[in-house]
Amino acid sequence: MTxxxxxxxxxxxxxxxxxxxxxxxxxxxxxxxxxIFARAWLLVGHDSQVPNPGDFVTTTxxxxxVIMSRHRDGRVHVMFNRCSxxxxxxxxxxxxxxxxxxxxxxxxxxxxxxxxxxAPYPARYADGFLKAGGFDLAAVPRLAxxxxxxxxxxxxxxxxxxxxxxxxxxxxxAMVDRAPGGEVEASAxxxxxxxxxxxxIQMENQNDLYHPMFTHAxxxxxxxTQFRRHGAExxxxxxxxxxxxxxxxxxxxxxxxxxxxxxxxxxMGMFPMNKxxxxxxxxxxxxxxEARYGDRAERAxxxxxHNSIFYPQWxxxxxxxxxxxxxxxxxxxxxxxxxxxRLKGAPEEMWRAALRSNxxxxxxxGMVMSDDMEVWVRCQNALTSPGNDWVxxxxxxxxxxxxxxxxxxxxxxxxxxxxxxxxxxxGYMCGEA
Amino acid sequence: xxxEIEKFLFRExxxxxxxxFEEWMNLFAEDGYYWVPAAPGLxxxxxxxxxxxxxxxxxxxxxxxxxxxxxxxxxPASRTVHTxxxxxIDGDYGAVGEILVRSAVTMLEYRLEKQTAxxxxxxxxxxxxxxxxxxxxxKRVDLINCDGVFETxxxxx
Ligand code: FES
Ligand SMILES: [Fe+2]
Numbered sequence: 001m002t003x004x005x006x007x008x009x010x011x012x013x014x015x016x017x018x019x020x021x022x023x024x025x026x027x028x029x030x031x032x033x034x035x036i037f038a039r040a041w042l043l044v045g046h047d048s049q050v051p052n053p054g055d056f057v058t059t060t061x062x063x064x065x066v067i068m069s070r071h072r073d074g075r076v077h078v079m080f081n082r083c084s085x086x087x088x089x090x091x092x093x094x095x096x097x098x099x100x101x102x103x104x105x106x107x108x109x110x111x112x113x114x115x116x117x118x119a120p121y122p123a124r125y126a127d128g129f130l131k132a133g134g135f136d137l138a139a140v141p142r143l144a145x146x147x148x149x150x151x152x153x154x155x156x157x158x159x160x161x162x163x164x165x166x167x168x169x170x171x172x173x174a175m176v177d178r179a180p181g182g183e184v185e186a187s188a189x190x191x192x193x194x195x196x197x198x199x200x201i202q203m204e205n206q207n208d209l210y211h212p213m214f215t216h217a218x219x220x221x222x223x224x225t226q227f228r229r230h231g232a233e234x235x236x237x238x239x240x241x242x243x244x245x246x247x248x249x250x251x252x253x254x255x256x257x258x259x260x261x262x263x264x265x266x267x268m269g270m271f272p273m274n275k276x277x278x279x280x281x282x283x284x285x286x287x288x289x290e291a292r293y294g295d296r297a298e299r300a301x302x303x304x305x306h307n308s309i310f311y312p313q314w315x316x317x318x319x320x321x322x323x324x325x326x327x328x329x330x331x332x333x334x335x336x337x338x339x340x341x342r343l344k345g346a347p348e349e350m351w352r353a354a355l356r357s358n359x360x361x362x363x364x365x366g367m368v369m370s371d372d373m374e375v376w377v378r379c380q381n382a383l384t385s386p387g388n389d390w391v392x393x394x395x396x397x398x399x400x401x402x403x404x405x406x407x408x409x410x411x412x413x414x415x416x417x418x419x420x421x422x423x424x425x426x427g428y429m430c431g432e433a
Numbered sequence: 434x435x436x437e438i439e440k441f442l443f444r445e446x447x448x449x450x451x452x453x454f455e456e457w458m459n460l461f462a463e464d465g466y467y468w469v470p471a472a473p474g475l476x477x478x479x480x481x482x483x484x485x486x487x488x489x490x491x492x493x494x495x496x497x498x499x500x501x502x503x504x505x506x507x508x509p510a511s512r513t514v515h516t517x518x519x520x521x522i523d524g525d526y527g528a529v530g531e532i533l534v535r536s537a538v539t540m541l542e543y544r545l546e547k548q549t550a551x552x553x554x555x556x557x558x559x560x561x562x563x564x565x566x567x568x569x570x571x572k573r574v575d576l577i578n579c580d581g582v583f584e585t586x587x588x589x590x
Contacts, residue, residue, distance in 0.1 A: 094580065188480070188481045188482050189471060189472050189481040189482050189580070190482065191471055191482055191484075191583075192580075192581065192582045192583070193582060193583045193584060193585070194582050194583075194584065195584060195585070214503075215505065217501070217503040218498045218501035218503050218504035218505070219494075219498060227494045335582060338482075340482060351479075352479050355479060355482070356486065356491075358482060359482060359483045359484075359485070359486045360491055360494075360495075363471065363482065363483065363484045363485070363586075364484055364583035364584070364585060364586045365469075365484050365485055365585075365586035365587065367494070367495060367498060369585075370506040370585040370586070370587060371504075371505055371506055373506070373584070373585050374505045374506035374585060375505060378505075
């Protein structure tokens with residue numbers, strides 16, 4: 001039996017559990033790269049990482065080195081970082097500004113849109129050989145940008161970005177619309193880390209409201225509040241209450257909406273906070289928002305979600321203001337890139353608070369992230385052992401009923417979102433997506 | 434002076450290795466901070482992301498957490514050795530009573546069968562405290578791999 005056999009795939013995913021091979025089988029991983037990661041739209045980054053003509057960043061997209069650059073005509077390009085001559089990686093700087101990209105091996109040069117711009121000593125090539133073309137840097141098969149978010153697809157076939165995002169577009173809007181300037185900016189660099197666990201373990205974790213009070217117990221103060229996640233001026237604003245005074249679960253958590261949309265995307269509502277934002281900085285922010293949005297300002301300012309996961313590869317965290325790219329490296333290794341987003345036109349103090357919030361919770365030493373990575377690695381390590389083949393996702397089993405557009409919403413500590421991801425996984429893997 | 438400064442730095446390193454985090458924190462001035470940028474050459478902690486950028490309030494949360502009975506990422510706890518060397522003293526920097534100390538730091542960390550090495554350039558701005566001795570106005574560590582890919586970090590450098 002091979003994992004390419006549809007029955008074998010279906011045997012891995014039951015309605016309320018998945019087989020441990022789902023996380024540990026290298027064959028399953030290879031097939032995922034082919035059937036999920038080469039079909040879905042993946043996030044490369046944000047176009048504000050390359051604000052000026054000639055700006056570029058290098059990154060990896062599903063294990064392939066790529067360059068994202070802005071050409072002199074202002075357009076953003078994403079191309080494989082591989083010379084068309086004999087295959088050398090052209091650019092190893094993490095970021096910079098270039099007039100042209102020059103290959104270190106034999107000096108072939110490329111324009112910042114990937115166009116082949118010449119080879120040294122061309123006389124030894126047959127007449128017209130170089131001109132005949134085919135030597136541009138290979139662009140990603142499909143590229144699309146929505147509100148500055150740069151997406152690429154490694155497959156020429158598959159749903160268009162509009163269809164792929166569906167209602168999740170409004171989850172991008174929910175982040176970007178909070179900026180009085182109507183744009184977000186990735187101007188603070190990024191954190192990068194890797195951990196020894198399968199990519200799906202992180203996917204299942206991010207909307208999991210069942211875990212914070214245990215996994216993150218060490219950040220919970222005696223009164224049941226977690227450290228301040230965000231808040232420009234008021235120490236209490238942004239404190240997350242995980243527990244009641246008596247260390248019981250704070251029932252407000254069970255009220256939080258959690259839900260999903262087609263293609264395995266999921267989201268979770270905003271955490272119950274002690275109180276909203278207030279104070280002079282917030283008033284300045286409100287004024288800026290009202291100037292832009294008029295009576296729609298209140299709605300645009302609201303932080304409606306804690307996070308939204310764009311299956312299979314990235315997420316937005318709203319209060320902390322970052323995007324998280326989650327790139328699979330191997331069956332038991334995943335690499336994260338955390339990119340904080342600045343709300344253009346919002347008071348500087350808010351940005352400073354958001355940046356510090358990112359440092360505190362999501363740096364490699366982050367007080368939230370380090371707990372999460374620890375438990376994910378423990379899952380991966382233990383799942384290799386025989387004796388119990390199943391991993392259980394039965395909280396609130398089968399309560400999620402998708403509507404005719406494939407969307408559902410339930411509440412609280414249900415494991416519905418993970419089950420939704422599992423169904424999407426089967427869809428991709430069995431060629432239905 | 435050099436002797437006292439080196440003793441101060443060596444003791445600071447030992448406090449971290451012995452996980453005496455509260456005593457370590459108390460080496461900092463009330464308005465002091467500890468900074469480990471996540472990019473080379475950052476001038477200002479608000480220009481980019483930082484691995485650590487802790488004022489005393491954040492430091493307190495972080496270090497209390499390191500002593501928490503349910504801090505999973507420190508079960509078992511990291512064992513570390515901090516080595517401080519190449520100490521250079523610059524008394525002309527900053528205000529009267531302040532001394533800039535440059536050093537090199539390496540930290541070896543062992544946890545869960547794995548040993549990891551970190552190295553960086555370190556700067557302390559020390560203030561001569563009222564009752565003698567020093568307090569840290571700020572400490573900045575520039576790791577050579579500051580913008581690299583990390584695994585979980587727990588213990589300050
Ligand atoms: S491999 Fe790039 S020029 Fe030869
Ligand atoms: Fe978590």
